[in-house]
Amino acid sequence: MANGSAEAVIGERDYRIPQRIERLPMTSVQRWISLVIVIAVFFDAVDMGAMSYLLPSLRDYFGLTAATAGLLSSMSMAGMLVGSFLAGRLADKMGRKALLQYSMIIWGLGGILCALSWSVASLIVFRFLIGLGLGAEYPVANAMISEFLPTKVRGRWLTVMEGLAPIGVIFAGLLAWIFVPIIGWRWVFVFEAVPAIWIFFVRRNLPESPRWLESVGREEEAHAIAAELEHKVQKVTGSELPPIPEVTYVSQKGIRAKFGDLWVGRYVKRTVGMAIVWPLALLGYWGIQSWITALLASSGYTIQKSMAYALLIQLGGIPGFLVTTYLIDKVGRKATLIIGLLGSAVMAYLYGNAPNLTLLIVFGLLLQYFFWTLWPALYAFTPEVYPTRLRATGTGFVMSMGRLGAILGPYVAGLILGKDYVQGPVFIMALVAFVIAALAVLLLVPETKGKVLEEVAA
Known part of the structure; x- marks a missing residue:
């Protein structure tokens, strides 16, 4: 290999793909591949974050009750449930790259259609379509990052990918805060659909996963x-x-991915554990997150001020994911995830019972901090507990189970709030969900810190 040619490198065909990937030092080559995937997921976060800010405007425009507003917020989650489940299976059969591109086309089209919606019913359908694309993208992106990178940096990049989500949510808030008062909520959906053109960068710069090809x-x-x-x-x-x-x-080699394999041997506890963690974590998160701006508006603040306060609170997520990029490879995925879940439980209660605006913002910042300790850790952890042939299937399944919680969170919160917007029970619901999820992680899911993916599968 002294001449550095591709032909010389091919001479090492006797080795397995994981060995060839593991020995590579982290360089701009892998960083560029990772960045192409990470940016695609960042655009997803912008789109998902939009509803938290647009809900008060949509409620006023369409005359929505709290229950109907909760249903509208839940529809993208319903789409994500279907998208993540189907995409996981398809990605293990057809490949990662194609599914990633199809998902971007779907959510981009959904965003444009949301801007053109003519009724609550049409908006609900188009939000489902957006969710279908977003749900398909997440498990595939997680699988690709896991399979391209060596063990020593894998957790950090998975954390970065999900950690950009709070920045995406903040960006969505800025779009809503700036443009809703000027040109209305429809244009915010248009702006959020435009980044789907990133598909051309994906097509040109992203190779198929060699681990998947070998499998x-x-x-x-x-x-x-x-x-x-x-x-x-x-x-x-x-x-x-x-x-x-x-x-x-x-x-x-030669072993076809089957859904039933998730329920055999060592994978049973992992699948059960993650299938508990995902829906409960998303139930608690979206039960609060989707209503943050609307709850502020119901407390007497103008929509513009409510957006500004909600935007300020989201800033707490940035240090959360930055600290997590360090913790996840130092103390491990499991401990970091448990810290995020229990911290979210405590802060949900304190935020829901804050006696004044100052403490509301302080507890809100801390709540977002722990939210974005929780999510990067969970997204990094999940694909690592499955072998290559089951990675997208397993990740897609538990994420789709998570979408059940994400669907129920906003809708149940809307039912609890009722006409009088009684907020306290919503935060108790979130607290209980986070605590049970933390126990499931502790008891059922193995640590993957410092292990090659194939060692975790062994």
């Missing part, structure tokens, strides 16, 4: 992509690559 027996393609990555990394570093490490490898 379905397409070894020629897998090793060709691995060789190209090695050649590019060697060119960037200007030196020979490190020795190929020994990796505990569980052969996946």
Whole structure:
């Protein structure tokens, strides 16, 4: 390999793809691949965050009751349930890259249609369509990041991907705060659909996952992509690559992914644990998050001031995910996730019982801090507990179960609020959900810190 050519690298075909990926030092080559995926997910976060800010305007425009407003907020989650479940299965059969592109087309189209909606019913349908695309994108993006990166940086990049979500939510708030008073809520949906053009960058710059290709027996393609990555990394570093490490490898060749495999052997506890954590965490999160601006408006603040306060509160998420990028590889995925869940439980209660605006903002900032400790840790953790052949299927399934909680959260919160907007029980609901989720993580899900994906599967 002294000449650094792709042909020389291909000479190492006797090694498995995980070994070839694990030995690569982190360079601009992997960072660019990761960035293409991360930016696509960031645009998702902008779109998902929009409803928290637009709900008061939509409520006034369409004359919505609290229950109907909650149903509207839940529809994108319903779409995500279907999208994440179907995409997980399809991505394990058809490949990661194609599904990522299809998902972007769907949510971009959904955003444009939301801007053109003519009734509550049409808006509900189009929000479902957006959710379908967003739900398809998340498990595929998580699987791709997990499969392209070596163990030593995998957790950090998965955390960064999900950690950009609070910035996306803040960006959505800025769009709503600036443009709703000037040109109305419809244009906010248009602005949020435009980034779907990022699909062209995905198509040109993102290779298929070599780990997935190897798992379905397409070894020629897998090793060709691995060789190209090695050649590019060697060119960037200007030196020979490190020795190929020994990796505990569980052969996946010729084994077709089946949904039933999630419920066999060591994967039963993992699947049950994650299928408890995801819906409860999303129930608590969206039960609060989707109503933040509307609850402020119901307390007597103008819609413009409510948006501003909600936007301020979201800033707490930025230090949350920054700290998590450090914690996740130091104390582990499991401990970080439990800290996020229990911190969210405590802050949900304090936020819901804040006696004045100052404490409301302080507790709101801390609530967002723990929200964005919780979410990056959970998104990094989930794909790591499954082998390559089941990664998108398993991740898609537990995320789709999570969408049940996300659907119920805003709707149940709306029912609890009723005509008088009685807020206290909503935050008690969130507290209980977060505590039970933390117990499920503690008792059912294994730690994956510092382990190669194939070692976790072994």
